[in-house]
Amino acid sequence: MSTDSADLELVALCKRYGAGTPAVDAINLQVRAGSYCCLLGPSGCGKTTTLRMIAGHEVATEGDILLGARNITDLDATQRGTAMMFQSYALFPHLTALDNVAFGLKMRGVDAATRRKRAAELLELVAMGAYAARKPSELSGGQQQRVALARALITNPKVLLLDEPLSALDPFLRVKMRAELKRWQKELGFSFVHVTHSQEEAMALADQVVVMNAGRIEQQGTPHEIFNAPRTEFVARFMGGHNVLPAGGAKVAVRSDRTLLSRAGGAGLAATVHNVEYQGTYVLVTLASAAGEIAAMLAEAAFDAAPWSPGEAATVSWQGAHAHALQS
Incomplete structure (x- = not known):
């Protein structure tokens, strides 16, 4: 499976809450089509707010969000060409795995047979076809994550946004799912933008690591560049190993x-x-x-x-x- 991808660009993007210090302070970022980008930093650095602005769940105070040739800054979340996978997975407890995945197409008015067929294909993609009839309470954390991923993919997004998707998993499963996320991103062929506070996770997954600090981008580059040539004391200390x-x-x-x-x-x-x-x-x-x-x-x-x-x-x-x- 693949979908059209597009470059994502943030131009002087800013988010303020009241008159205080900006949560996101005029950042500029380019994520090329088909890449895996990790926004990395400590709690409160602005990474999740940035992700939510891209998704349309937060309104940008200033700046622009461009996806391909479109300025999506003021568009509704459903019109942007992005999909978000939440930290909590946010699955509907009363629906089966199949119906959870199909829900996005149901909201778009797609007929039952078509949406269920597509949902079944995506469950197979994430190795969950055998669990289609189970409800979230009957699934493990890793299985719930796979269902949440399939649900995010059903609208054929150009960019998939992931908010700390591995944080609820035990260490062994986290490493396993890390490899799966990387494989799926390569197979699907579109961009993943992944928020994490784990240096190890970012280095294992990303083509592009963006280290954030106090609402600003402290440094961005490949994992090798960030680790071997930290630009500032903050990056050196935050990345660890230095x-x-x-x-x-x-x-x-x-x-x-x-x-x-x-x-x-x-x-x-x-x-x-x-x-x-x-x-x-x-x-x-x-x-x-x-x-x-x-x-x-x-x-x-x-x-x-x-x-x-x-x-x-x-x-x-x-x-x-x-x-x-x-x-x-």
């Missing part, structure tokens, strides 16, 4: 797996081991220093050859090539 360290009057980001430890007295930053955690393939050593907390990921074999214990003095260093300068 230390923010002083270097010649500026600050640099150094990945935790490229942060070097040596016994006290060597050249580098003085620190004290605070905690040691065995993580299987590596050992995570956290240290206290004048620059703040520092984390070092040591290969298991390297740690076993020269173990560290809480309270030990250490020197932290890094190779210049592994330090990425941050904007002030």
Whole structure:
């Protein structure tokens, strides 16, 4: 199955509630047709408000939302060519899986035979054909999510909007459904815009990661670009896996797996081991220093050859090539 896709563009998009600080502050964003975009950031950063403005569930205070050649800023949600999959799934408890999926076409006046046939096809697509007659209470969380996805797809959207769709699932199922979402997006061929606060989720799924902070876009790029070249201290700390360290009057980001430890007295930053955690393939050593907390990921074999214990003095260093300068 595939549908026509279209570029999505946000132009100086703003959302204010009253006279306070904008929830979304004049952001500009292009999501190319057929891509998987994750809006990533902490609670309150504006990512869900942005998604709801794209969907038509929030009215934009200023700016424009363009989908292909159409300006959809002021259109009703049903006229935009978008579909939204909610965090809660929002399935009707009294309807079967089949009728939940078919509901969007029922509201558009499509006859019963046509809408049920289409709903059955979509349930098969998400591997839920055998559960068509079950009601939501008879389905697991992962099964409910599949039904919600099929329901969102039935109107043939150009962009599918997903509001933290994996947050209600247990960790094992979350990883499994992550792979399924990526596969479906590739098979369907249109854009997914996915809101999450999980760095791991965004990096696993997205072609384009958009890191938001206080209503603004802090950085956008591929997962590789964002992780390996964070632009600001906020991005480096939020993405995790980095230390923010002083270097010649500026600050640099150094990945935790490229942060070097040596016994006290060597050249580098003085620190004290605070905690040691065995993580299987590596050992995570956290240290206290004048620059703040520092984390070092040591290969298991390297740690076993020269173990560290809480309270030990250490020197932290890094190779210049592994330090990425941050904007002030």
